[in-house]
Amino acid sequence: MNVTRPLRNAALPALLTATALLALTACGTSxxxxxxxxxxxxxxxxxxxxxxxxxxxxxxxxxxxxxxxxxxxxxxxxxxxxxxxxxxxxxxxxxxxxxxxxxxxxxxxxxxxxxxxxxxxxxxxxDAAGEGILVRDGSGIESVADLVGRKVAVNQGGTGEYLLLKALAKANIPADKVQRVYLRPDQTAAVFNAGKVDAWAVWATYAVAEIGSGKAHFVADGAAIGSDxxxxxxxxxxxxxxxxxxxxxxxxxxxxxxxxxxxxxxxxxxxxxxxxxxxxxxxxxxxxxxxxxxxxxxxxxxxxxxxxxxxxxxxxxxxxxxxxxxxxxxxxxxxxxxx
Incomplete structure (x- = not known):
């Protein structure tokens, strides 16, 4: 392989599709x-x-x-x-x-x-641009500090929980000041849009549709959070x-x-x-x-x-x-x- 390492910048997952929402099933072989x-x-x-x-x-x-x-x-x-x-x-x-x-x-x-x-x-x-803390337009949440006392949907142990915890740590907010609501990513959009949670820590696979609807935006993206x-x-x-x-x-x-x-x-x-x-x-x-x-x-x-x-x-x-x-x-x- 030719491996002159290119300049690397923020990314989207490049192996699997950014729009696949189904869980892995039926994987067996003999x-x-x-x-x-x-x-x-x-x-x-x-x-x-x-x-x-x-x-x-x-x-x-x-x-x-x-x-x-x-x-x-x-x-x-x-x-x-x-x-x-x-x-x-x-x-x-x-x-x-x-x-x-x-x-x-x-x-x-x-x-x-x-x-x-x-x-x-x-x-x-x-991914500096495509992941972050998503909020609905008009929610009144204008900063990470505004998440105190609120409910935030995350996938347990994965990207969502990391993004939320990282954002809170950067803002010097104790993690227990925000309620984490553990949900599967492919089940969260309906909960988020129904207002049953106040924000959603999410990545591009699921954020694109919400931002594209014109009704939601990142209050802090990966760059602002300092995501690794x-x-x-x-x-x-x-x-x-x-x-x-x-x-x-x-x-x-x-x-x-x-x-x-x-x-x-x-x-x-x-x-x-x-x-x-x-x-x-x-x-x-x-x-x-x-x-x-x-x-x-x-x-x-x-x-x-x-x-x-x-x-x-x-x-x-x-x-x-x-x-x-x-x-x-x-x-x-x-x-x-x-x-």
Whole structure:
């Protein structure tokens, strides 16, 4: 792979679609296939959640470019389940039902605190523009300080809880001054729009529709919060050990495609359909392409990234999200050294 590391800036998750709202389901394969990682004719099957209607993998699926790239190392994609939260994807990798998944460093840390069967092999810089604390227009909440005494929806142990805790810490507000309401991200929009919570700590996958509606905005975005919430790609440990050349080829594809997506984000929206619930249209499309254009690319994990991962792990331990500080560095792959 050509690896002159580009200037990296704020990012959106580049492996799985930004609009996939469904949880990972139906990931099983036979034990014989998963043990060998190979299908007919010795071709290695790479089990990846279906990417939905937008993003790098959606386009790669539609035009066949991903299978073409992986075919050079004797591999092909087996689309399985749907893109969604990282926690169930991590469980699927641990159970040898999935080979590749995307998640944030925050959800990654809580998954690593269990008994992980995966390692991270790429990083996309924190999304300064597309994540933050979302409030409804006219709510009267004009700063993080205004969240005191309010209810804020977060996904437990993941990006939402991290963003809220990080924002409160930066504003010197004790965490217990704000009520955290734990909700699944794909169930939160209705609760937020019904006014049952006052704010929502959220990322671009779910924020785009709300901001695009013209009825909500970030009271503090990732830049204002000082977020270290990287997007990471994870690989099942056994798969990486058996097929390092496939992991490296996948990285190369994602790196190149994410750079192209940043240059031309509209080409990666509504890949299969521009109508229906998976389509991003109108103002929401403008919001999404704007976030993507400001985003980063899929890159190797470097020393500076590892240091920031450690800072997030230390913060989570300090905030008692995890019982101890998780050693993230022990679960990283140097994709440039894979052979």
């Amino acid at each position: 034990e014989a296939d998963s043990a060998s990682g190979s299908g007919a004719g010795g071709t290695v099957s790479v089990r990846i959640p279906d990417p939905g209607n937008s993003g790098v993998l959606a386009l790669g699926k539609k035009d066949g470019s991903l299978d073409k790239a992986l075919g050079k190392v004797g591999a092909k994609v087996e689309w399985t389940g749907s893109a969604g939260p990282f926690a169930p994807a991590a469980q699927a990798m641990n159970a040898d039902q999935l080979d590749i998944a995307t998640g944030s460093i925050t959800s990654g840390i809580t998954s690593l605190a269990q008994r992980p069967g995966f390692r991270f092999f790429t990083a996309v810089d924190p 919430n990287y997007s990471l790609n994870a690989v099942r440990t056994g798969f990486a050990e058996q097929h390092p050349e496939v992991v490296k080829a996948l990285y190369q594809y994602l790196h190149d495609a994410s750079a192209e997506e940043k240059r031309n984000p509209a080409a990666y929206l509504n890949v299969f359909t521009d109508v229906g619930p998976t389509a991003v249209t109108g103002k929401a499309a403008e919001v999404q392409t704007g976030f993507t254009a400001q985003g980063g690319t899929v890159d190797p994990i470097g020393p500076e990234d590892t240091a920031r991962f450690k800072a997030v792990a230390a913060f989570y331990a300090e905030q008692k999200v995890t019982k101890t500080e998780v050693d993230v560095a022990a679960h990283l792959l140097d994709v440039e050294k894979l052979t």
